[in-house]
Structures are given as C-alpha cells and as structure tokens.
Amino acid sequence: MRHLYDLRKSELVAWLKERGEPSYRALQLFGWLYQKRVQSFDEMTNLPKKLRQELETEGQTATSEAVLRQVSKIDGTVKFLLRWSDAVTVETVLMRHDYGNSVCVSTQVGCKMGCTFCASTLGGMIRQMTAGEMVEQLLYSQRLLDETNERVSSVVLMGSGEPMDNYDEAMKFIDIINDPSGLNIGQRHITISTVGMVPGIIRLADDGRPITLAVSLHAANDQLRSSMMPVNKAYPLAKLMDACHYYCQKTGRRISFEYALVGGKNDSLDDARELAALIADLPSHVNLIPVNYVPERNYTRTPVEQIDAFAAELRRLGVNATIRREMGHDISAACGQLRAEHAGRL
Template sequence: MKKPLLGLSLEELAAELAELSLPKYRVKQLAEWLYQKQALRFDEMTSLPKKLREQLDEMYDITAVEEVDRLYSADGKTSKFLLRIADGILVETVLMRQPYGNSICVSTQAGCSMGCAFCASGLHGLIRNLTPGEMFSEVAYVLRHLRADGEGLHSMVLMGSGEPLLNYENVMAFLRLLHADYSIHLSYRSITLSTSGIVPNIKRLAGEGIPITLSISLHAPTMEQRTELMPVNRTFPIEEVVEAGRAYGRDTGRRVTYEYILIAGFNDREKDAEQLAKLLSGQLAGVNLIPVNPVAEKNWKRPTRQAVDAFQRALERRHITATVRREMGADIAAACGQLRNKHIEK
C-alpha cells in the first residue's frame, strides 16, 4: 500500500525520502508542488526528473479529497463542500467570501465527541481525528476552487466539525505547515482556532509561540446553563475556562474572542448579559454573539433581532466589547455538520 506524503513538513519529507539521496533543493521543489501548487499527481511535477516522479508514484500517494456535494448560498458569498477522504470518511469545509477577503472554515475531526446541545456536528459522535495531510487537503481543495476564479485565500478558521484541541499534535503540525514559506505561507495572525474549552491545551497553546487568535465557545454565563448546553463544562468548569482565556490573552497579547450563541428565552435576557459581563470583566477579550442556527434535531429557537440588539447593548453598557456575527450561509444549512448528517442519514 502506498504511503501518504501530504502533511509532512520539509524536514519530514527529507527524512522520509532519505533512501533516494535527493539534494535539498529537490525536496523543496517537491514540497512546493505539494503545498504551494496543490498538485494532485506526481506527473504534474514537471520540474522534477521523470525517473524521480515515477519512483515517487510507485511508493507514495498524495492525499486528496473527492467532492460528494456542494451548496451555494443565494447571495453567492458562501460555498459549503462535503468532501470524502480516501477511507470514505466525510468532512465539511466552508468557503466564506467576506468583505476583508476569502476565509475557509476547516474541520479538524470527522464528527465530534463534545455533544453540544445546539450543534449538529456531534449527532453521530466522533469517528476519528484528521491528519495534518487530510486537513491540508481540505484547504487545497478550496484553493483550487478559488484559483479557478482568479481568487486567493486570506484567512482561516478552525471552526468546522470537531474539537481542535483534542487533536492537538495534528492541528499544530497543520498550522505550522500552512505558515511555512514552502507552503501557502498563511500568516498566523490570519488564523482563528475555536475550542469548547479544553483548559490544559489552551494553556499549552499559549506557550507555542504562534500568534493565532483563540476563540472560546462559552455560550452561557453560569455553570448550570453552560452544562446544559455543553457537557464538557462538567470536566472544565466555566470559571476555569474563562481564567484560561484570561491567561492566554495576558501571555500572548492576543485578544480572546468568546463565542456566545443566543437562544431565545434561555440565555438572551438582561440578567444573562449582566452575569456574562461580570464573568469576563478585566481581560483582553470580546464577545461574538451568534443567533442560534436552527437544527432540525434540536429544539432551540432563534431570538428576535430586537433581543439580539438589546443583549449587545447590555454588554456594551458594562464595558464588554460585543459584535454580532455576520450571517453567512443560513440558507444552505451552514451550521457545522448539517450537510454531513443529511448524507449519513441517507
């Protein structure tokens, strides 16, 4: 069986191909074909000698994804792709055309084990972690899609299916690969990682020396409410999560974003805003308010626009910066996991 090459760093490629006695420049050329040009086959790598291309083709495989389905929003700004990895696993990837540039939302796991009450990603549980190469193949697929339209990629969010900090080593390798000069050289400051609050790995991330933006899924101001929404709160209580976020902002100088899904009648009241402001006071942070995306399998209701605005004003009166997430793809089931679930249930 052929071994995958996609996902290996330049140093790892050199070690893997040591028996071929390649000069360093040849290894770098190969890396550039894999990552900068997103080649799908070795015979596309025309700057490499034909014999080497044939050797590589005999020994190795380039991890690629196959499109299973795609949806476009009515405004043309959001594209959602359902992709199949080599072993048949399905993952979702979303392209968002924002005013500040094109952004991709990447999945880090197939499925999810978090079991959040408002999310479709975990309805069928966790299947497995994605490798750095599989995560890069999501990006490569979207890059080829953008290149066909004469466009490029400007930012990335790890907010697709899965909990990135429970796939820590693979995610860190993936981020370093994206940033490398032989790859797409995406700025760390253009990357946001979203977590449900895996406290030990938030602390670990702060020491990595990579200035990515941390986004913490908080979604409630009290222990009781958050536990009802997010079972992980029993393992990592809300106070510990917020303290880890406070330390991350202090240690990295990067503003932490707290994601807060607004659910009508549950966590969108004046008293909820007051408790949230008290919880977050005195740290380098802001709140991203997200009116809940209706999920057929759940029973949460979306608040009115008036309720959303009132909640935002209540936070700002208490000196908490708050924004309302811009709607992207609500008409194409843009909530994580919905398209994948539809195909699984078929």
C-alpha cells in the same frame, strides 16, 4: 503509501533524503504541492522521471473526493462535503468577506463534546483528522479560488470536532499552511476554536504561537453552561477563566468568546450582564451567534430585536461585542448539518 500533505517541509526533505534525493528536490516538490497546487506527479516536470515514478508508487496527494458542493445564492459561500476512502465524510466551508476569503476546517470526523446546539456531535466522534486531511480541505477552496486569481486569506479551525482534542495534528496543519514557501498563510490569520478544553488553552499559551484563540462560552454560569455543554462539568467556568487569564498574560493577545444566542435560554438582558461580569477583566471580544436551527434539537432563534438589545447591553457595560454575519444560511452551512443531511439520505 505516504500522504505528502501530512509532511512539513523539513519532513519532506528527510523523506526524500532517505531515497537519495538532495534537499532541493523536496523544495521543488513542496512548491508543486502548495504554490502550483498540482495533484499529478506527471505534471511536476522539473523532477526527474525516476523520482516521479517513485512518488507515484510511494506517495499520495489527494486522498478524498468532493461528494457534494453547495453554493449560497445569498452571499457566495461554498460548502464542500468531502469523503475519504474509509467512507467518512467531513465538511469545509469557503466564506467570502469584504476583507478576504476565509476557510473553515474540520479537525475531527464528528465530535464527542456533546454540545446541545451543534449538529456535529449528533453521531459522536468517529475518528481524528490528520494534518494532511485538514490541508486537503483547505486546498479544495484554494483551487476554486485559483479560477479567479484569488487566495485564502484566513483559516478558522471551527468546523466539526474539537481542535484541542487533536492538538498535535492541528498544530502540524498550521505549520504546513504557514510555511512561506508554500501557502504562506500567516499565523495571525489563523483562529483555533475550543469548547473550553483547559489543558489545550494552557498548552497553546505556552507554545507562544501568534494565532487567535476563540472560546465557545454560550453561558455565563455553570448550571446553564453544563446543561448546554457537557465539557463544563470537567472544566467549569472558574477553571476556564483561570486558563483564559493565563493565556492573555502569557501571550499578550485577546480572546474571542463565541456566544450562541438561544431563544428563551441564554439571551435575556440579565444573561448579558452576567456575561459582562464574567469577562470584565479579560482582554476579549464577544462574537454573538444567532443559533442555527437543527431539526434534532428544539432550540429556537432569538428575535433580531432581542439580539440587538443583548449586544447593546454588552457594549453599555464596556464589552467589545459584535453580531456574527450569517454565512451560507441557505446551504446548511452550520457545522455538521450537511454531513448529517447527507447521511440521512444514504
């Protein structure tokens, strides 16, 4: 069976054309999938009964189920744990901000990058997510928002997995949700995060997509970064910074650098000065993230006063820096935590 959320609109047109259907039928179907967001073919009343019967036997919409849903009592963040027919689970998070609703999407089941502060990598990577499976993650949040006549306004590919390691499917997902006759989420409202996969950064620059690039940095020297992020051994800071310069020059867009503050490891004022020097000539913004406690790791959170001092030192040195507002702190909203907890209970 064909997973219909896996298909761009043009691919849906071609798929139905093979079955003798005119193009407008595909446009109608695309509207049902993304504008009306129905999952039953019987509800698609402007499609001929014969076509609906064929879709029932040859096509699929939802291929996952929500096995857990948690809602933060602090800020209304919603976290879904979704399970597919092969028993794998991934998380997706709906975050409510003053400026709109954002959804964090996972691109892989687990992760093989091995970052020492992240729960997603604890069990390694099991498999890639398809574009359609990413779409399904987003639609769980959108259907919830439909109940209050709201919409998803932005998407971040910052859930479990490394998007650049699943580049083609991630870009296909973006094409599908960006389509004006569907969800119509503008590419400027989409962020893709990477641990520093240099080939992916260069490819993204050459593709010319107006999406936002976020680079997980977390340390400003190779020795410390390699101890926290094994990917740095393959793509050390010199290569990563070259790729970031190329991206900025090619696209004219600034980069968001993610920096998780770990108590006693990368959070001193000297670390702040080293970071400022590393990115001094890049159009960029630094997003400081108080590290989440993961039971399997021995990292501690940096005290609030020290986080403020770190941010102030960056700003004094001319770096645009903000401290990320923590979302869903009471519902295991860090990437991989809910999945790991659920697996531990099975």
